[in-house]
Amino acid sequence: MMRGEAGLLADLGVLAIPFAAHEHEAVFTVAESDAVHAAMPGAHTKNLFLKDKGGAFWLVTVPSEARVDLKALPAAIGSKRVSFGKAEDMERLLGIAPGSVTPLAAINAAPGSIAVVLDAGLAAAETVNVHPLRNTGTLGLAGATILDLLRHWGHRPLVAAIPVQEPA
Numbered sequence: 001m002m003r004g005e006a007g008l009l010a011d012l013g014v015l016a017i018p019f020a021a022h023e024h025e026a027v028f029t030v031a032e033s034d035a036v037h038a039a040m041p042g043a044h045t046k047n048l049f050l051k052d053k054g055g056a057f058w059l060v061t062v063p064s065e066a067r068v069d070l071k072a073l074p075a076a077i078g079s080k081r082v083s084f085g086k087a088e089d090m091e092r093l094l095g096i097a098p099g100s101v102t103p104l105a106a107i108n109a110a111p112g113s114i115a116v117v118l119d120a121g122l123a124a125a126e127t128v129n130v131h132p133l134r135n136t137g138t139l140g141l142a143g144a145t146i147l148d149l150l151r152h153w154g155h156r157p158l159v160a161a162i163p164v165q166e167p168a
Contacts, residue, residue, distance in 0.1 A: 003108060011153075020140035022040055026136050042129050045102075048060040052079040054080045058079055059114055059116045062162050067164055093108075096133055102130045103118065119160070
């Protein structure tokens with residue numbers, strides 16, 4: 001059942017989780033996000049919706065500036081070779097469209113239907129900025145809190161050191 005943003009906000013209330021909410025114009029690219037995010041304290045994120053060779057789906061959240069090494073990633077997270085997932089799979093599993101990807105979309109995902117991975121640096125961060133299931137808003141939450149929410153929804157999030165490509 002898709003609980004969406006209303007369910008997310010309800011859970012934040014029930015669990016008494018502090019967060020900062022920001023409303024802004026729609027952002028689709030990291031460059032657009034950077035302009036909006038300049039005014040927001042904390043770590044900014046990007047999310048990779050992936051499918052591995054075994055057919056498993058993965059949602060990997062990393063710092064917005066990270067250039068993830070997709071060849072080295074499977075070994076770091078315990079998956080098979082990965083490629084980007086399709087928009088229709090994202091819609092079916094997470095109830096969201098590309099551009100609004102967020103680890104918080106796991107509220108809509110059946111436990112076990114997708115593996116959610118948070119970069120170790122973000123997991124330890126005091127404030128991590130993520131979309132509330134739409135790209136016209138941002139929520140600032142502690143990294144540890146994102147993990148708590150994922151567990152609350154029945155997921156077993158993985159915290160991993162995500163391999164990045166060295167700048168060219």
